[in-house]
Amino acid sequence: MHLLGYIASLLIGISLGLIGGGGSILTMPVMVYLFGVSPVTATSYSLFVVGSTSLVGAARQYKQGTVNVRMALLFAATSVATVFATRKWLVPSIPGHIATIHGFNITESWLTMVLFALLMLISAIFMMRNKHAPGSREAVEKKINAGKLILYGTGIGLVTGLLGAGGGFLLIPALVLLLHLPMKEAVGTSLLVIALNSLIGFTGNLHDKGIDWQLLFAVTALAIAGILLGSYLNRKIPAGKLKKGFGWFVLAMGIYILVREISTAL
Secondary structure, three states, X not given: OHHHHHHHHHHHHHHHHHHOOOHHHHHHHHHHHHOOOOHHHHHHHHHHHHHHHHXXXXXXXXXXXXXXXXXXXXXHHHXXXXXXXXXXXXXXXXXXXXXXXXXXXXXXXXXXXXXHHHHHHHHHHHHHHOOOOOOOHHHHHHHOOHHHHHHXXXXXXXXXXXXXXXXXXXXXXXXXXXXOOXXXXXXXXXXXXXXXXXXXXXXXXXXXXXXXXXXXXXXXXXXXXXXXXXXXXXXXXXHHHHHHHHHHHHXXXXXXXXXXXXXXXX
């Protein structure tokens, strides 16, 4: 299982480099199902792996001119603070056993995975249904609304903090569908925001004892190798195919996690 986990670690990076998201979508299942890490701990590990890998990818994308730094910083201004506060104070306050409904025990770990899967399904549907074409770079700059960015940034920061998701599967729809950023530029911008959110969010868990640094460094190294390959493939594949492929990828993973968690609980 660990061998499969290391192979999947490469796919984490490839996903981030190719579509600017999906890394945490893979990291969570890999940590939980292949490395045997508890879902709550996996959210913390996911922040480190995805954050470190995204930082490398963002640096490469910036050199290619596909990072909208202004938009990334506006997102990060609110999302980073939200992620840190969520990891530092909100997550530790959530009880392990949340409720019992008709004899069914709802635990923090189970709810984390189910919410994670539902968010993936919603994001995938919006990505695949939208028909609007992105505007030019100049048009995008004129359409940037600080109020919207703050609202989106706070929401994405909360999700990132609670579920350990870098936010790429929410950032890409926000950047492409709502703010009309070209897909290729949305990928690069997403990576920078994910890196800032995830790494700063992880610092909220540095006080935790028992962090498996050897596992984290091994998975991160493989993911970084993957993102270099993914960034290369990104330049070879049309933006339209990237967008559609991203939607189907998120949909498939969401369905898998949801079915697995529900069937296990029953």
